[in-house]
Amino acid sequence: MKEDPRDFIVPIRMNFSEKEKIKKRADKTGKNLSTFIRDSSLGCEIKEKPDKDFYDLVIKNMGKFIRTLDELERLLYHRNFIDERILNNEIAEWRKFRMMIKEKYLWGKIYGNNKFMESGNKTR
Numbered sequence: 001m002k003e004d005p006r007d008f009i010v011p012i013r014m015n016f017s018e019k020e021k022i023k024k025r026a027d028k029t030g031k032n033l034s035t036f037i038r039d040s041s042l043g044c045e046i047k048e049k050p051d052k053d054f055y056d057l058v059i060k061n062m063g064k065f066i067r068t069l070d071e072l073e074r075l076l077y078h079r080n081f082i083d084e085r086i087l088n089n090e091i092a093e094w095r096k097f098r099m100m101i102k103e104k105y106l107w108g109k110i111y112g113n114n115k116f117m118e119s120g121n122k123t124r
Contacts, residue, residue: 012037054105061097065090
């Protein structure tokens with residue numbers, strides 16, 4: 001086991017509720033409590049680790065997107081043209097996918113379950 005290079009222990013006082021809140025936030029980032037508190041104190045940007053649903057969704061859609069690009073590449077190589085219908089459809093699908101990811105995983109976290117979006121203020 002490697003030796004911990006940290007020389008100081010800094011005990012901090014908190015109540016049970018505070019500890020549980022901090023522990024939950026640390027768990028969401030994939031860090032242990034000590035690392036989370038240290039990184040927070042040093043002003044590091046701390047982001048939540050995406051959940052399994054996010055990875056499943058992204059991998060599924062990226063696979064579909066890559067297959068379509070492969071198909072377009074084959075058409076271009078063998079027939080020296082790209083089917084614009086397929087290309088435009090894929091561009092539209094990709095844009096919808098990007099918007100869905102932003103709404104579900106980014107804007108909801110930033111603006112509290114999309115209340116910002118529901119109010120009609122869509123400027124970003």
